Amino acid sequence: MIPYVTLSIDGALIKAAKGTSVLDVAIEYGICIPHLCHVPNLSDLGACRLCIVEHVVNGRSKVTTSCTLRVREGMVIRSNTERIRHLRRNIAELLVAQAPNSRAIQDIAVRCGVKKVRYPFRNENCVLCGRCVRVCSEMWQAKAIGFVGRGKDRKVDTPFSQPSEACKRCGTCIDLCPMTITPCDGPMKPGEEYLCGKCESQMMEANSSPDQCIWCDLGEGFQCGRY
Amino acid sequence: MPGRELDSILEGRRSQPHQLIEVLQDVQENFGYLPEDAIRAVSRALGVPLTEVYGVASFYKAFSLKPRGKNVITICTGTACHVRGARLLLNQATGQLGVAPGEMTEDGMFTIEHVNCLGACALGPVVTENGSCHHHMAPGKLRKLITSLNGKGEATHA
Numbered sequence: 504m505i506p507y508v509t510l511s512i513d514g515a516l517i518k519a520a521k522g523t524s525v526l527d528v529a530i531e532y533g534i535c536i537p538h539l540c541h542v543p544n545l546s547d548l549g550a551c552r553l554c555i556v557e558h559v560v561n562g563r564s565k566v567t568t569s570c571t572l573r574v575r576e577g578m579v580i581r582s583n584t585e586r587i588r589h590l591r592r593n594i595a596e597l598l599v600a601q602a603p604n605s606r607a608i609q610d611i612a613v614r615c616g617v618k619k620v621r622y623p624f625r626n627e628n629c630v631l632c633g634r635c636v637r638v639c640s641e642m643w644q645a646k647a648i649g650f651v652g653r654g655k656d657r658k659v660d661t662p663f664s665q666p667s668e669a670c671k672r673c674g675t676c677i678d679l680c681p682m683t684i685t686p687c688d689g690p691m692k693p694g695e696e697y698l699c700g701k702c703e704s705q706m707m708e709a710n711s712s713p714d715q716c717i718w719c720d721l722g723e724g725f726q727c728g729r730y
Numbered sequence: 731m732p733g734r735e736l737d738s739i740l741e742g743r744r745s746q747p748h749q750l751i752e753v754l755q756d757v758q759e760n761f762g763y764l765p766e767d768a769i770r771a772v773s774r775a776l777g778v779p780l781t782e783v784y785g786v787a788s789f790y791k792a793f794s795l796k797p798r799g800k801n802v803i804t805i806c807t808g809t810a811c812h813v814r815g816a817r818l819l820l821n822q823a824t825g826q827l828g829v830a831p832g833e834m835t836e837d838g839m840f841t842i843e844h845v846n847c848l849g850a851c852a853l854g855p856v857v858t859e860n861g862s863c864h865h866h867m868a869p870g871k872l873r874k875l876i877t878s879l880n881g882k883g884e885a886t887h888a
Binding site: 640646647648649650651652653661662663667669 | 766790
């Protein structure tokens with residue numbers, strides 16, 4: 504028999520199997536915590552920082568990523584406070600400035616309430632979410648790609664930048680990449696990047712009925728359907 | 731690729747993934763850098779995937795994936811050294827040798843590198859040459875150092 508613990512997320516008392524992460528439990532119970540780097544059945548990295556929540560311990564709250572936080576008995580989690588929304592909006596703003604050329608990331612930015620981007624657009628092809636690296640090593644046991652370099656020079660690459668012998672040509676890395684879905688109006692040219700924000704009208708509905716998940720409409724198959 | 735040296739490095743450490751960094755340090759010490767063949771051999775011998783070995787090798791500044799010159803000149807560009815004119819030293823060295831930092835001169839004699847702190851801030855600006863430390867450097871002193879190293883190299887060549 505699986506041992507269970509009881510925790511509260513946004514005031515709702517929830518029974519969860521021991522050892523699962525707070526994010527997994529929240530998704531299972533329909534509590535919508537925005538996330539990007541999380542993929543079910545893969546290890547969690549806490550790379551995108553979008554899934555931050557407040558973890559209340561002894562009356563003080565700590566902000567931490569819910570995907571790397573394991574459930575414990577009597578835990579108190581708040582996922583939708585003013586502080587969290589503010590921090591999450593900032594993180595989404597940085598992500599969309601780094602890689603505006605992706606529908607998935609544009610959608611996440613709208614979902615997190617980004618109205619305007621205060622940072623220069625970089626138009627990079629990668630946000631280092633690590634989905635491809637983890638699926639390659641954990642699901643396919645291939646380890647053909649990995650993180651190379653450090654700090655601002657960090658990137659995803661094969662050893663010596665040559666085609667890897669370990670690659671099984673499965674293409675899962677491309678399937679999971681948030682950069683493979685282009686924005687609705689087509690790819691953006693360098694120097695002409697902008698915050699799309701066309702789905703913002705849907706946010707009204709989401710704010711007036713917070714129990715309804717708009718993730719599927721907004722992510723259009725990225726988060727809920729196409730993991 | 732001299733396989734014998736690599737064999738002696740790997741001796742007694744095969745199939746021990748936790749020895750990865752020690753082995754890479756020994757390879758670096760032996761060859762001056764990490765050759766591609768050596769990285770592949772280390773990956774096979776220790777049973778660590780090639781991606782992970784390459785990731786570790788590219789992560790640490792102490793490892794170099796490109797061949798390095800006979801004399802490695804490391805210029806500290808940490809805060810204290812920067813304030814005392816490390817930029818001038820870097821300009822002097824790159825100008826005199828005609829290479830960018832991190833690259834090797836064509837004759838294979840010099841490599842210029844810059845690091846963020848050597849931990850000897852009171853002695854700044856600091857330059858190390860093949861591991862030995864030179865304190866209170868000035869562009870003039872650095873020029874003489876490079877010239878003397880160059881002269882020594884040519885003398886042994888002849």
